[in-house]
Amino acid sequence: MEIVESLEDIPVQNPQAEDFSYTDLTWTKFGTTEHHDEVALIPYARVDEFIIGECSNPDSPTRFHIERGRKRSRGSLKEYKSDEYLEYRMYWCSFGPENYGEGGGVLPSRKYRLKTRNRAARPQSMRGCMCNFVVKRLYARPSLALLIYNERRHVNKAGFVCHGPLDRDA
Numbered sequence: 001m002e003i004v005e006s007l008e009d010i011p012v013q014n015p016q017a018e019d020f021s022y023t024d025l026t027w028t029k030f031g032t033t034e035h036h037d038e039v040a041l042i043p044y045a046r047v048d049e050f051i052i053g054e055c056s057n058p059d060s061p062t063r064f065h066i067e068r069g070r071k072r073s074r075g076s077l078k079e080y081k082s083d084e085y086l087e088y089r090m091y092w093c094s095f096g097p098e099n100y101g102e103g104g105g106v107l108p109s110r111k112y113r114l115k116t117r118n119r120a121a122r123p124q125s126m127r128g129c130m131c132n133f134v135v136k137r138l139y140a141r142p143s144l145a146l147l148i149y150n151e152r153r154h155v156n157k158a159g160f161v162c163h164g165p166l167d168r169d170a
């Protein structure tokens with residue numbers, strides 16, 4: 001796949017389905033040959049619908065929680081890149097990232113638990129899932145969100161599917 005270096009060259013996608021997910025979007029490699037991410041641009045107003053769609057993945061029903069979040073105020077930057085964030089949120093599958101399968105504990109980040117309508121059961125234990133993506137509300141274009149998928153598969157560090165119907169240990 002071709003690598004796109006300018007955000008302006010990436011089309012905004014607005015899927016017709018109410019809740020949509022990774023498979024409803026066309027993903028672009030954005031960055032440089034040395035470092036690029038798999039991204040898609042959507043209206044910021046539809047971020048929640050994307051998250052709901054991702055939670056309803058038939059192979060890996062799950063929830064996502066905000067693992068990391070940052071914000072800056074409008075007008076705070078004089079110079080900025082086109083992919084600079086106004087709001088940055090990293091969503092992580094609630095079956096990860098830490099592995100609390102042997103005993104457990106509540107992660108501090110769980111205070112950010114999302115209150116979205118959701119069919120998936122709450123995880124019984126952490127499985128070390130590495131699935132995560134970033135939502136960047138763009139500083140230059142606040143009506144848009146840049147989605148960056150870091151790990152699409154619901155796998156642990158060793159690369160094995162770690163929850164859902166495809167998990168042979170479940």
Ligand SMILES: [Zn+2]
Nearest residue numbers: 093129131154
């Ligand atoms: Zn997962």
